[in-house]
Amino acid sequence: MTAYDPNNIFAKILRGEFPCYKVYEDEHVFAFLDMMPRVTGHTLVIPKVPARNILDVTAEDYAHVARGAHKIAAAAMKAFKADGITVQQFNEPAGGQVVFHLHMHVMPRHDGVAMLPPASRKEDAKVLEENAAKLIAALKAE
Template identity: 65%
Template sequence: MSATPAYDPSNVFAKILRGELPAHKVYEDDKALAFLDIMPRCPGHALVIPKAPSRNLLDVAPEDLAHVAKVAQKVAKAAMTAFKADGIVLQQFSEEASGQIVYHLHMHVIPRHLGVPMKPPHVEMEKPEVLAEHAALLRAALGS
Protein backbone atom coordinates (compact mmCIF):
# COMPACT_ATOMS: atom_id res chain seq x y z
CA MET A 1 0.00 0.00 0.00
CA SER A 2 1.35 3.40 -0.94
CA ALA A 3 1.34 6.45 1.29
CA THR A 4 -1.66 8.78 1.17
CA PRO A 5 -0.91 11.78 -1.08
CA ALA A 6 -0.68 15.21 0.54
CA TYR A 7 -3.73 17.41 1.02
CA ASP A 8 -4.27 19.80 -1.90
CA PRO A 9 -5.56 23.20 -0.72
CA SER A 10 -6.86 24.00 -4.22
CA ASN A 11 -9.69 21.42 -3.99
CA VAL A 12 -13.24 22.68 -4.48
CA PHE A 13 -14.26 22.22 -0.82
CA ALA A 14 -11.24 24.19 0.41
CA LYS A 15 -12.33 26.96 -1.96
CA ILE A 16 -15.85 26.85 -0.48
CA LEU A 17 -14.37 27.10 3.04
CA ARG A 18 -12.34 30.15 1.98
CA GLY A 19 -15.40 31.78 0.41
CA GLU A 20 -13.94 31.55 -3.11
CA LEU A 21 -16.86 29.43 -4.36
CA PRO A 22 -20.54 29.64 -3.37
CA ALA A 23 -22.41 26.91 -1.51
CA HIS A 24 -25.91 26.38 -0.15
CA LYS A 25 -24.84 26.24 3.49
CA VAL A 26 -27.11 24.59 6.04
CA TYR A 27 -24.90 24.43 9.14
CA GLU A 28 -21.59 25.90 10.26
CA ASP A 29 -19.58 26.00 13.45
CA ASP A 30 -15.91 26.58 14.25
CA LYS A 31 -14.88 23.06 13.14
CA ALA A 32 -17.30 21.94 10.40
CA LEU A 33 -19.47 23.08 7.52
CA ALA A 34 -22.54 21.38 6.01
CA PHE A 35 -23.88 22.34 2.60
CA LEU A 36 -25.95 20.82 -0.18
CA ASP A 37 -24.45 18.67 -2.90
CA ILE A 38 -24.97 20.44 -6.24
CA MET A 39 -25.54 17.06 -7.91
CA PRO A 40 -27.82 15.47 -5.31
CA ARG A 41 -28.74 11.82 -5.45
CA CYS A 42 -31.96 12.65 -3.55
CA PRO A 43 -33.58 15.91 -2.41
CA GLY A 44 -31.75 17.24 0.65
CA HIS A 45 -28.44 15.47 -0.10
CA ALA A 46 -25.93 17.32 2.09
CA LEU A 47 -22.18 17.15 2.59
CA VAL A 48 -20.45 17.63 5.94
CA ILE A 49 -16.78 18.62 5.92
CA PRO A 50 -14.20 19.51 8.55
CA LYS A 51 -12.70 22.98 8.37
CA ALA A 52 -9.28 21.50 9.09
CA PRO A 53 -7.44 20.32 5.96
CA SER A 54 -8.01 16.57 5.66
CA ARG A 55 -7.78 14.58 2.43
CA ASN A 56 -10.07 11.80 3.71
CA LEU A 57 -10.60 9.20 6.44
CA LEU A 58 -6.99 8.05 6.16
CA ASP A 59 -5.40 11.32 7.33
CA VAL A 60 -8.07 13.17 9.32
CA ALA A 61 -7.34 13.92 12.97
CA PRO A 62 -9.57 11.71 15.16
CA GLU A 63 -11.11 14.72 16.91
CA ASP A 64 -12.03 16.31 13.55
CA LEU A 65 -13.56 13.03 12.35
CA ALA A 66 -15.59 12.77 15.57
CA HIS A 67 -16.89 16.32 15.13
CA VAL A 68 -17.83 15.73 11.48
CA ALA A 69 -19.73 12.59 12.57
CA LYS A 70 -21.60 14.61 15.23
CA VAL A 71 -22.56 17.26 12.68
CA ALA A 72 -23.58 14.56 10.16
CA GLN A 73 -25.91 13.09 12.79
CA LYS A 74 -27.40 16.54 13.47
CA VAL A 75 -27.95 17.14 9.75
CA ALA A 76 -29.40 13.63 9.33
CA LYS A 77 -31.97 14.19 12.07
CA ALA A 78 -32.94 17.53 10.52
CA ALA A 79 -33.18 15.94 7.05
CA MET A 80 -35.52 13.25 8.39
CA THR A 81 -37.86 16.04 9.50
CA ALA A 82 -37.37 18.51 6.65
CA PHE A 83 -37.80 15.94 3.87
CA LYS A 84 -40.17 13.56 5.70
CA ALA A 85 -37.61 10.84 5.00
CA ASP A 86 -37.95 7.18 5.87
CA GLY A 87 -34.21 6.79 6.43
CA ILE A 88 -30.74 8.22 5.86
CA VAL A 89 -27.76 7.00 3.87
CA LEU A 90 -24.40 8.13 5.25
CA GLN A 91 -21.46 7.67 2.85
CA GLN A 92 -17.76 8.50 2.98
CA PHE A 93 -15.28 7.60 0.24
CA SER A 94 -11.50 7.54 0.67
CA GLU A 95 -9.19 7.54 -2.36
CA GLU A 96 -9.87 6.91 -6.03
CA ALA A 97 -10.58 3.18 -5.76
CA SER A 98 -13.49 3.95 -3.41
CA GLY A 99 -15.00 6.56 -5.70
CA GLN A 100 -13.65 9.70 -4.01
CA ILE A 101 -13.58 12.64 -6.43
CA VAL A 102 -13.03 15.68 -4.18
CA TYR A 103 -10.00 15.16 -1.95
CA HIS A 104 -11.24 16.92 1.18
CA LEU A 105 -12.90 14.64 3.75
CA HIS A 106 -16.66 14.75 3.37
CA MET A 107 -19.62 12.71 4.53
CA HIS A 108 -22.69 12.45 2.35
CA VAL A 109 -25.97 12.69 4.29
CA ILE A 110 -28.74 11.51 1.96
CA PRO A 111 -32.42 11.45 2.99
CA ARG A 112 -34.22 8.38 1.59
CA HIS A 113 -37.80 7.38 0.93
CA LEU A 114 -38.98 3.79 0.67
CA GLY A 115 -39.33 2.66 -2.93
CA VAL A 116 -37.65 5.76 -4.39
CA PRO A 117 -34.27 5.01 -5.97
CA MET A 118 -31.31 7.36 -5.64
CA LYS A 119 -30.09 9.08 -8.79
CA PRO A 120 -26.72 7.86 -10.05
CA PRO A 121 -23.80 9.92 -8.73
CA HIS A 122 -22.51 12.97 -10.64
CA VAL A 123 -25.21 12.92 -13.31
CA GLU A 124 -27.38 16.01 -12.99
CA MET A 125 -26.79 19.45 -11.49
CA GLU A 126 -29.78 20.66 -9.51
CA LYS A 127 -31.30 24.06 -10.26
CA PRO A 128 -29.99 26.75 -7.86
CA GLU A 129 -33.52 27.73 -6.83
CA VAL A 130 -34.31 24.13 -5.85
CA LEU A 131 -31.08 23.92 -3.83
CA ALA A 132 -31.95 27.23 -2.13
CA GLU A 133 -35.39 25.88 -1.20
CA HIS A 134 -33.93 22.62 0.14
CA ALA A 135 -31.26 24.51 2.10
CA ALA A 136 -33.97 26.67 3.68
CA LEU A 137 -35.91 23.55 4.71
CA LEU A 138 -32.81 22.01 6.29
CA ARG A 139 -31.80 25.23 8.06
CA ALA A 140 -35.32 25.56 9.49
CA ALA A 141 -35.22 21.96 10.76
CA LEU A 142 -31.80 22.66 12.27
CA GLY A 143 -33.17 25.75 13.98
CA SER A 144 -30.68 28.07 12.28
Protein backbone atom coordinates in the same frame (compact mmCIF):
# COMPACT_ATOMS: atom_id res chain seq x y z
CA MET B 1 -1.04 8.60 -0.32
CA THR B 2 -1.09 11.92 -2.14
CA ALA B 3 -0.81 15.10 -0.05
CA TYR B 4 -3.80 17.33 0.67
CA ASP B 5 -4.43 19.87 -2.10
CA PRO B 6 -5.47 23.24 -0.62
CA ASN B 7 -7.02 24.17 -3.98
CA ASN B 8 -9.65 21.42 -4.02
CA ILE B 9 -13.22 22.61 -4.53
CA PHE B 10 -14.25 22.11 -0.89
CA ALA B 11 -11.25 24.09 0.38
CA LYS B 12 -12.32 26.88 -1.98
CA ILE B 13 -15.87 26.69 -0.61
CA LEU B 14 -14.52 26.96 2.95
CA ARG B 15 -12.51 30.06 1.98
CA GLY B 16 -15.54 31.63 0.31
CA GLU B 17 -13.94 31.45 -3.14
CA PHE B 18 -16.68 29.23 -4.55
CA PRO B 19 -20.42 29.57 -3.86
CA CYS B 20 -22.51 26.99 -2.06
CA TYR B 21 -25.86 26.51 -0.33
CA LYS B 22 -24.69 26.48 3.28
CA VAL B 23 -27.04 24.87 5.79
CA TYR B 24 -24.88 24.61 8.92
CA GLU B 25 -21.57 25.76 10.34
CA ASP B 26 -19.81 25.60 13.69
CA GLU B 27 -16.18 26.01 14.74
CA HIS B 28 -15.26 22.54 13.41
CA VAL B 29 -17.48 21.71 10.43
CA PHE B 30 -19.27 23.22 7.46
CA ALA B 31 -22.33 21.66 5.79
CA PHE B 32 -23.81 22.53 2.41
CA LEU B 33 -26.11 21.03 -0.21
CA ASP B 34 -24.60 18.95 -3.00
CA MET B 35 -25.14 20.84 -6.28
CA MET B 36 -25.53 17.49 -8.06
CA PRO B 37 -27.72 15.69 -5.50
CA ARG B 38 -28.42 12.00 -5.68
CA VAL B 39 -31.62 12.65 -3.67
CA THR B 40 -33.53 15.73 -2.49
CA GLY B 41 -31.70 17.25 0.47
CA HIS B 42 -28.32 15.58 -0.27
CA THR B 43 -25.94 17.41 2.08
CA LEU B 44 -22.15 17.32 2.45
CA VAL B 45 -20.48 17.74 5.85
CA ILE B 46 -16.80 18.70 5.79
CA PRO B 47 -14.21 19.50 8.43
CA LYS B 48 -12.69 22.96 8.55
CA VAL B 49 -9.24 21.42 9.00
CA PRO B 50 -7.36 20.39 5.86
CA ALA B 51 -7.84 16.64 5.60
CA ARG B 52 -7.76 14.58 2.41
CA ASN B 53 -9.86 11.80 3.96
CA ILE B 54 -10.21 9.48 6.97
CA LEU B 55 -6.62 8.30 6.48
CA ASP B 56 -5.04 11.66 7.37
CA VAL B 57 -7.47 13.25 9.81
CA THR B 58 -7.24 13.00 13.57
CA ALA B 59 -9.85 10.89 15.33
CA GLU B 60 -11.06 14.01 17.12
CA ASP B 61 -11.56 15.96 13.89
CA TYR B 62 -13.28 12.96 12.29
CA ALA B 63 -15.59 12.81 15.32
CA HIS B 64 -16.58 16.45 14.69
CA VAL B 65 -17.57 15.53 11.13
CA ALA B 66 -19.54 12.53 12.36
CA ARG B 67 -21.35 14.71 14.93
CA GLY B 68 -22.13 17.22 12.18
CA ALA B 69 -23.51 14.44 9.96
CA HIS B 70 -25.60 13.19 12.90
CA LYS B 71 -27.08 16.66 13.39
CA ILE B 72 -27.82 17.08 9.67
CA ALA B 73 -29.36 13.58 9.47
CA ALA B 74 -31.83 14.32 12.26
CA ALA B 75 -32.85 17.64 10.70
CA ALA B 76 -33.08 16.13 7.19
CA MET B 77 -35.48 13.44 8.42
CA LYS B 78 -37.88 16.21 9.49
CA ALA B 79 -37.21 18.73 6.70
CA PHE B 80 -37.78 16.25 3.90
CA LYS B 81 -40.21 13.90 5.65
CA ALA B 82 -37.76 11.08 4.97
CA ASP B 83 -38.25 7.39 5.71
CA GLY B 84 -34.53 6.89 6.34
CA ILE B 85 -31.04 8.31 5.87
CA THR B 86 -28.03 7.12 3.89
CA VAL B 87 -24.63 8.31 5.12
CA GLN B 88 -21.60 7.68 2.92
CA GLN B 89 -17.91 8.54 3.22
CA PHE B 90 -15.36 7.49 0.57
CA ASN B 91 -11.55 7.36 0.80
CA GLU B 92 -9.07 7.47 -2.09
CA PRO B 93 -9.94 6.72 -5.73
CA ALA B 94 -10.18 2.96 -5.16
CA GLY B 95 -12.69 3.67 -2.38
CA GLY B 96 -14.82 5.90 -4.61
CA GLN B 97 -13.55 9.31 -3.46
CA VAL B 98 -13.74 12.04 -6.12
CA VAL B 99 -13.16 15.28 -4.16
CA PHE B 100 -10.10 14.99 -1.95
CA HIS B 101 -11.26 16.90 1.11
CA LEU B 102 -12.82 14.65 3.76
CA HIS B 103 -16.61 14.75 3.52
CA MET B 104 -19.67 12.79 4.54
CA HIS B 105 -22.73 12.55 2.34
CA VAL B 106 -26.03 12.73 4.25
CA MET B 107 -28.96 11.74 2.06
CA PRO B 108 -32.60 11.65 3.17
CA ARG B 109 -34.31 8.62 1.65
CA HIS B 110 -37.89 7.71 0.80
CA ASP B 111 -39.23 4.19 0.45
CA GLY B 112 -39.22 3.07 -3.16
CA VAL B 113 -37.23 6.05 -4.47
CA ALA B 114 -33.82 5.17 -5.92
CA MET B 115 -30.81 7.45 -5.68
CA LEU B 116 -29.65 9.07 -8.91
CA PRO B 117 -26.21 8.06 -10.19
CA PRO B 118 -23.35 10.24 -8.83
CA ALA B 119 -22.85 13.56 -10.63
CA SER B 120 -25.68 12.77 -13.05
CA ARG B 121 -27.36 16.18 -13.08
CA LYS B 122 -26.96 19.65 -11.63
CA GLU B 123 -29.96 20.77 -9.57
CA ASP B 124 -31.78 24.02 -10.33
CA ALA B 125 -30.63 26.90 -8.10
CA LYS B 126 -34.19 27.70 -6.99
CA VAL B 127 -34.71 24.11 -5.81
CA LEU B 128 -31.41 24.19 -3.91
CA GLU B 129 -32.40 27.48 -2.25
CA GLU B 130 -35.75 25.99 -1.19
CA ASN B 131 -34.13 22.80 0.12
CA ALA B 132 -31.50 24.78 2.04
CA ALA B 133 -34.25 26.88 3.66
CA LYS B 134 -36.13 23.72 4.71
CA LEU B 135 -33.04 22.18 6.25
CA ILE B 136 -31.99 25.39 8.01
CA ALA B 137 -35.49 25.72 9.50
CA ALA B 138 -35.38 22.12 10.74
CA LEU B 139 -31.94 22.70 12.28
CA LYS B 140 -33.20 25.82 14.11
CA ALA B 141 -36.20 23.88 15.42
CA GLU B 142 -33.97 21.37 17.22
